[in-house]
Amino acid sequence: MRSAAHSETDPMTDPTHDAPLILGEHTLSSRLLVGTGKYASFEETAAALELSGTDCVTVAVRRVNLDESKGPSLLEYIDRDRYVILPNTAGCFDVESAVRTSVLSRDLLGTKLVKLEVLGDKTTLLPDPVGTLEATEELVKQGFDVMVYCSDDPRMCVRLAELGATAVMPAGSPIGSGQGVLNPNAIRIILELVDACPIIVDAGVGKASDVCAAFELGVEGVLLNSAIALAQDPLRMAVAMRDAACAGRQTFLAGPIPKRLYANASSPTEGMIAGTSLPSEAGAS
Amino acid sequence: MFWDDVSGHRAPLQHTLKIVLNGSPSEVADAMVVAELIEDLDLSPEQVAVEVNGELVPRTERAARQLLEGDTVELVTLVGGG
Numbered sequence: 512m513r514s515a516a517h518s519e520t521d522p523m524t525d526p527t528h529d530a531p532l533i534l535g536e537h538t539l540s541s542r543l544l545v546g547t548g549k550y551a552s553f554e555e556t557a558a559a560l561e562l563s564g565t566d567c568v569t570v571a572v573r574r575v576n577l578d579e580s581k582g583p584s585l586l587e588y589i590d591r592d593r594y595v596i597l598p599n600t601a602g603c604f605d606v607e608s609a610v611r612t613s614v615l616s617r618d619l620l621g622t623k624l625v626k627l628e629v630l631g632d633k634t635t636l637l638p639d640p641v642g643t644l645e646a647t648e649e650l651v652k653q654g655f656d657v658m659v660y661c662s663d664d665p666r667m668c669v670r671l672a673e674l675g676a677t678a679v680m681p682a683g684s685p686i687g688s689g690q691g692v693l694n695p696n697a698i699r700i701i702l703e704l705v706d707a708c709p710i711i712v713d714a715g716v717g718k719a720s721d722v723c724a725a726f727e728l729g730v731e732g733v734l735l736n737s738a739i740a741l742a743q744d745p746l747r748m749a750v751a752m753r754d755a756a757c758a759g760r761q762t763f764l765a766g767p768i769p770k771r772l773y774a775n776a777s778s779p780t781e782g783m784i785a786g787t788s789l790p791s792e793a794g795a796s
Numbered sequence: 797m798f799w800d801d802v803s804g805h806r807a808p809l810q811h812t813l814k815i816v817l818n819g820s821p822s823e824v825a826d827a828m829v830v831a832e833l834i835e836d837l838d839l840s841p842e843q844v845a846v847e848v849n850g851e852l853v854p855r856t857e858r859a860a861r862q863l864l865e866g867d868t869v870e871l872v873t874l875v876g877g878g
Contacts, residue, residue, distance in 0.1 A: 546878025556876060571877025574818045574870065575844055577837060584843050585876055601877050614852050615845040615872050686878070714878075736878030 535656030546736025562749035599626040680713035689717025719755035726759025
């Protein structure tokens, strides 16, 4: 069971302190994971990553374009000493291609960390549950640290954690849809049921409030790409997402007040000056 | 392939192998190894990974792995993605 950090650290000594996010052999200060797709340029990608404060960036594995005159590579814009690079299997619709892509990415980067996606169809890009389970099992067997993109089905998340996933990453809503976390109750149940690894909301966020809301639920991280890359001003949105992650996480750790139906005065009700009375008392007299 | 030139003499022969490279039919020099293919294509060896017939050719084996007639080769790199 997750608990707010007031049990882990003394807020009186440092209320800005937070435990790091641990993914396999990597320790991250920032809990925002940011994708590198869809930016206008590599320069913009690099600037947005920097402003987002992220420590972990996702990349895709694709055929080398042999026709194009060679331009610079994305890798020249990502400082590997600064960021953990998380290769994905985006675009894979079956177990075999997802495993092959993972094997290629491990050889390319020398990292055993991989973000597994086994998708069902091109319209929804929703994860195929059976393929996702099978590929997770195979990749764990091959020694990968597998961060699994999956649906927000709590039992699915339990099964993935049992298979040894390094992180379970339910979608808030479909990839790139900007709909935010559509089923916060499912995320809450997932957080209750899965102890073994971090829960990271992957996909669907559009606004800072979506990121904030996800962290307020207690998730350990949020992974996003389009929300920054396709914003009208990606650099400003990167800043917004950085701040939202911080605000949401801090809110969770701080422990928000419970919601109540009626008001609860912040100012003392005693010691009012003579002549004032409550409306109900005035009406009764 | 063997072609007679216009003078009726056999042209000098360059043996080549037919392979499928990133989905397209391609010809490479006979006895070429994977490391040479990467060099021939002017790619940075550290920025690519190679699969031959669906199996990874680890970077430590690129210099030894010869290409054979009919091989299917995939050359991949990292691109922006989420």
